[in-house]
Amino acid sequence: MKQLGILLLGMGIYTQVSSNDAMKEKLDSLWPLVKVSHCEPIFGRSHKGGLNVTAFSCAKKGSANSGFLIWQDVEKPKLVWHRIRPGPTPHHFAWVDFDDDKKEDLFVLSGQEDVAWTEIYLNRGKTFQQILSFDKEYGVVVDADRDEKPDLFLASKREDEHYACLGLELSSSLAAQVKDKYLSISAKYKDANYTYEMPEDYPLLNMYMLQKIQILRFSKRHQKMMDETNRFQDHIAWRINLLEKLMKARDKIHWDGEVLQSTREECYRQVNSTIQYWKSRVSKPRGKRRGRRARS
Numbered sequence: 001m002k003q004l005g006i007l008l009l010g011m012g013i014y015t016q017v018s019s020n021d022a023m024k025e026k027l028d029s030l031w032p033l034v035k036v037s038h039c040e041p042i043f044g045r046s047h048k049g050g051l052n053v054t055a056f057s058c059a060k061k062g063s064a065n066s067g068f069l070i071w072q073d074v075e076k077p078k079l080v081w082h083r084i085r086p087g088p089t090p091h092h093f094a095w096v097d098f099d100d101d102k103k104e105d106l107f108v109l110s111g112q113e114d115v116a117w118t119e120i121y122l123n124r125g126k127t128f129q130q131i132l133s134f135d136k137e138y139g140v141v142v143d144a145d146r147d148e149k150p151d152l153f154l155a156s157k158r159e160d161e162h163y164a165c166l167g168l169e170l171s172s173s174l175a176a177q178v179k180d181k182y183l184s185i186s187a188k189y190k191d192a193n194y195t196y197e198m199p200e201d202y203p204l205l206n207m208y209m210l211q212k213i214q215i216l217r218f219s220k221r222h223q224k225m226m227d228e229t230n231r232f233q234d235h236i237a238w239r240i241n242l243l244e245k246l247m248k249a250r251d252k253i254h255w256d257g258e259v260l261q262s263t264r265e266e267c268y269r270q271v272n273s274t275i276q277y278w279k280s281r282v283s284k285p286r287g288k289r290r291g292r293r294a295r296s
Contacts, residue, residue, distance in 0.1 A: 024041060026074075026075075026076075026077050027041050027054060027069070027071075027077060029077060030069055030071060030077055030079050030082075038058050039056045039057070039058040040056060040057055040058075041054050041055070041056050041069075042054070042055040042056060042057055042089055042090075042091075043055055043091070047095050047104070049104070050072050050073075051070055051071075051072060051080065051095075052070070052071050052072065052074070052077075053068055053069070053070055053071075053093045053106065054068060054069045054071065055067070055068045055089055055090040055091065055093075056068065056069065056089075057089045058084070064086070065084055065085065065086055065087075066084070066085070066087060066088065066089040066090065066110070067082060067083045067084035067085055067090070068082065068083055068090050068093070068108070069081075069082045070082065070106070070128065080126070081126075081127055081128050083121070083128075083130075087110060087117060087135075088110040088111045088112050088115050088117055089110060089112070090108050090109065090110040091109060091110060091111065091112075092108070092109035092194050093106060093107065093108055093109075094106075094107040094141070094189075094191060094192035094193075095107070095192075096141055096150050096189060096192050097150070098120060098122065098131075098150055098218045098225070099122055099218045099220065099223075100149065100218070100220075101123075103123040103125070104123060105120060105121060105122050105123045105128075106120070106121040106123065106128060107119075107120055107139075107141060107192055108120070108121065109138050109139075109194055111138070115135075116135070116136070116137050116138045117133070117134070117135045118132065118133075118134045118135075118137070118138055118139035118154070119132060119133050119134075120132040120139075120152075120225060131218075131223070131224045131225055132152075132216075132224070132225045134154060136155065136156070137154065137155040137208075138194055139152045139153060139154050139216075140152065140153040140186070140193050140206045140207075140208070141186070141189040141192040141193055142182075142185040142186045142189065143185055143186075143187075143188055143189070144185055144215055144232045144235045145231070145232055145234065145235065146185070148188070149217065150188075150189060150217075150218075151215050151216065151217050151228075151232075152215070152216040152217070152225060153206070153207075153208060153213050153214075153215060154213060154214045154215075154216055155208045155211045155212070155213045156211065156212045156213060156214065164263050164264075164266035164267040164270060165210050165267040165270055165271070167255045167256040167257055167259040167263070168210075168253060168255060168256075168264075168267055169253070169254045169255065169256055170204070170209075170246070170253075171249065171252070171253070171254075174242060174245060174246060174249075175204060177242060178203065178204055178207050178209055178242065179203040179204065181207065181238065182203035182204075182206055182207050183203060185235075186203075186206070193206055194206075209239070209242070209243070210270065210271060210274060211274065212273075212274055212277045213229075214227045214229050215227075215228060215229045215232050215235070216228065217231075229281055230281055230283050233282065233283055236278050236281050236282060237282075239278050240275060240278045240279060240282075243271055243274060243275045243278070244275060246271060247268065247271060247272065247275070250268055
C-alpha cells in the first residue's frame, strides 16, 4: 500500500513547476550559481518567512543526480543555498524547528516506488547543515510526549521486510486507537508528514506499529538527532498494550486474501519480537542510560 502511494505521487509531481512556464524561466537564472548542468525544476514549496524550496533532477553523463534549491524573492529569485547529491528526487518538504532556535529547519523526504530517504537540514541563517540522512524509511514528525517539541519516528527496517504481515488487517477498534493516537501526537506537525495520498490510511502507516522504531530528538549538546526512545515511557507502554491486545485477539484477526497459515505464524512471531523490543526499552532506575546517536 505504501509503495502505491509513492508511485502515485511520482506520477504527479513533475507537473507542478513545468506547468508554470513563467516561474520555470525565473528559476533558470539560478542554475549558473549552482554550477550543474541538465537540471530541471520539479516542484516548489513556499515558506511564510520568505524562503522557497524547489526540488530538481539532473542528468549528467548518464548518471542521475537530484537535490533542491532554497531561494528568496518570487519576482527576482535569489539563491540562498542548494544541495545536490546522487539519489532519488525530493518530493516532500516541511519546515520544522528541530533545534528550538526560532528558525525553522528543513525536513526532506525523497523516494520513488520502494525507495525512501529522510533528511533534516538545520537552518544556520545563511547556510543549512545536514544533521540526518536515513535511507531506509520515511521519518514521521510527532510530539510523542506532548511537550511542544518535535520528535521523529524512524523505523529500523523497511515495511517490505515485514512481508509476512502485509495481509494483516487490524480490527476496527485497534485501528481506531492507532489513528487517534497518531492524530493527537502529530496535530502540531500535520503538514510536515507524508500522507501517501491516502487520507484514511496514512495515520496507520505513519505509526509503524509492526516495526521496531527509534524516537529521535535534537540534542543541543551533540548538535544532531539522537535516539531518545527511552525517555518516552508512556508512549512505549501504549505500544506494548496495543500489540499485546493484537496478539490476544489473533484468532479473530481478518487476513486479506489467501494468506498461508505458516505466513500468519511468521507475522505473529514478528509482532511478538516487536513487543519484546519495546519491553527492552522500558526504563530501569533513572539516570543510567543516555541517548544514543541515530542511525545514518
